[in-house]
Amino acid sequence: MAFTTKATIASFGGKLLKLSHQAKSTNCEMGLNLYLPPQAASDSGKKVPVLFYLAGLTCTGDNGAEKGFFQHGASQKGMAIVYPDTSPRGLNIEGEDEAYDFGSGAGFYVNATKEPYSKGYNMYTYITEELPNALFSSFKQLDSSRMGITGHSMGGHGALTLFLKNPGMYKSVSAFAPIANPINCPWGQKAFKGYFGEDQQQKWKEHDASELVKQWKGPLDILIDVGTGDNFYKQGQLLPENFMKAAKESGNDKDIKLRMQPDYDHSYYFISSFAEDHIAHAAKHLLAYVPSPPQTPPAVSTVPRGEALPWQPAFRGPMGDEPGIPTKILPPPLPIARPLSVQSRQSAVAALLNTFAPRGGPVVVRLPISPPHDRLATPTTPCLPPVVDRGPPSVATYAACCTAGNDQFGAEAAGRLCADV
Numbered sequence: 001m002a003f004t005t006k007a008t009i010a011s012f013g014g015k016l017l018k019l020s021h022q023a024k025s026t027n028c029e030m031g032l033n034l035y036l037p038p039q040a041a042s043d044s045g046k047k048v049p050v051l052f053y054l055a056g057l058t059c060t061g062d063n064g065a066e067k068g069f070f071q072h073g074a075s076q077k078g079m080a081i082v083y084p085d086t087s088p089r090g091l092n093i094e095g096e097d098e099a100y101d102f103g104s105g106a107g108f109y110v111n112a113t114k115e116p117y118s119k120g121y122n123m124y125t126y127i128t129e130e131l132p133n134a135l136f137s138s139f140k141q142l143d144s145s146r147m148g149i150t151g152h153s154m155g156g157h158g159a160l161t162l163f164l165k166n167p168g169m170y171k172s173v174s175a176f177a178p179i180a181n182p183i184n185c186p187w188g189q190k191a192f193k194g195y196f197g198e199d200q201q202q203k204w205k206e207h208d209a210s211e212l213v214k215q216w217k218g219p220l221d222i223l224i225d226v227g228t229g230d231n232f233y234k235q236g237q238l239l240p241e242n243f244m245k246a247a248k249e250s251g252n253d254k255d256i257k258l259r260m261q262p263d264y265d266h267s268y269y270f271i272s273s274f275a276e277d278h279i280a281h282a283a284k285h286l287l288a289y290v291p292s293p294p295q296t297p298p299a300v301s302t303v304p305r306g307e308a309l310p311w312q313p314a315f316r317g318p319m320g321d322e323p324g325i326p327t328k329i330l331p332p333p334l335p336i337a338r339p340l341s342v343q344s345r346q347s348a349v350a351a352l353l354n355t356f357a358p359r360g361g362p363v364v365v366r367l368p369i370s371p372p373h374d375r376l377a378t379p380t381t382p383c384l385p386p387v388v389d390r391g392p393p394s395v396a397t398y399a400a401c402c403t404a405g406n407d408q409f410g411a412e413a414a415g416r417l418c419a420d421v
């Protein structure tokens, strides 16, 4: 859905846009701020990377934009910043406005599975899929292959978990005073109980950075700042030490920098003091990242039925297993810059249909989820679009499979394609 621009405000040579749009995932109108640096305002056709800043409890997209002091550095580095809201608003769920740490302003960047919050508290899907897809289709100067993520407190939890749950999707991650082990702190326990249910411990773990970091494979360059004068830190709401311990035990701590900042509290005085460092950290990854160039799929080669596929056989569509149907394989992998979201999978389907349907016959496309997602996906993650069908009675199946390396660190994310004719 297109955005409505409610205000355009000059800021550090660029423009801060106050936007709103109707969001499907959250079932309501969502407000946000988008900072376009001066480099994005020119007609050069050059795209700028995008840093998502996820705010904390009680906040909207305004807190970071007004007092985070990110725009100065973003303007120098040529980076856009997205400041989303922290929850759906006005869903008229009984009690949603009663507490500062649950419901409105406290979406925790999860998809609620428990009623009544399941009716729109889907901030995970909103931030990882719907919002970026909407932004990239409306603002052509934003580079979809270069997204970074950071956040504060509940938003720091969001930044860490969204990064760790989606290897390769974000090219940088950092956090200010993150809720780093929500399953073991009062804020997190209250939220996960309300959004998932007390008995859903596995689900809780799937949104806990200290659990997720144990499963990470590859380098992990994270900047985390926490103030020693932060009362929430002192009360055991943040638990950054638990995150570091889990990272250390899994051998993932080498490039995680936890800086304990003397005397700083939990406020935007703290955030604005270190904002430039987080912009520099994001820029280190986002400005250095070069997406792999698109490749044309090579010609079809035939593999006799029953022979081992040159890649993950589990990815074969069910129709490929029908007796008497020969298998054609189209090697090598079709590169895809990052793990595919539902919408980008749909674009991949469209591209496949355009490429192969003209060869005649109908096309059925099946899109299995990629292995890293499989490993980390929650049962409710909307990972698979339904089978897409086109054309007269079926003679062909195309199964498109997406595998994703952790391309933040250079491993190539790849899609693979096979055709059963």
Ligand SMILES: N[C@@H](CCC(=O)N[C@@H](CS)C(=O)NCC(=O)O)C(=O)O
Pocket (backbone or CB within 6 Å): 055, 056, 057, 058, 059, 063, 100, 152, 153, 154, 266, 267, 268
């Ligand atoms: N209102 C809560 C505190 C909530 C709070 O500190 N929220 C942080 C994020 S976790 C924040 O940034 N608040 C908004 C602000 O300082 O601008 C309380 O009274 O204990």
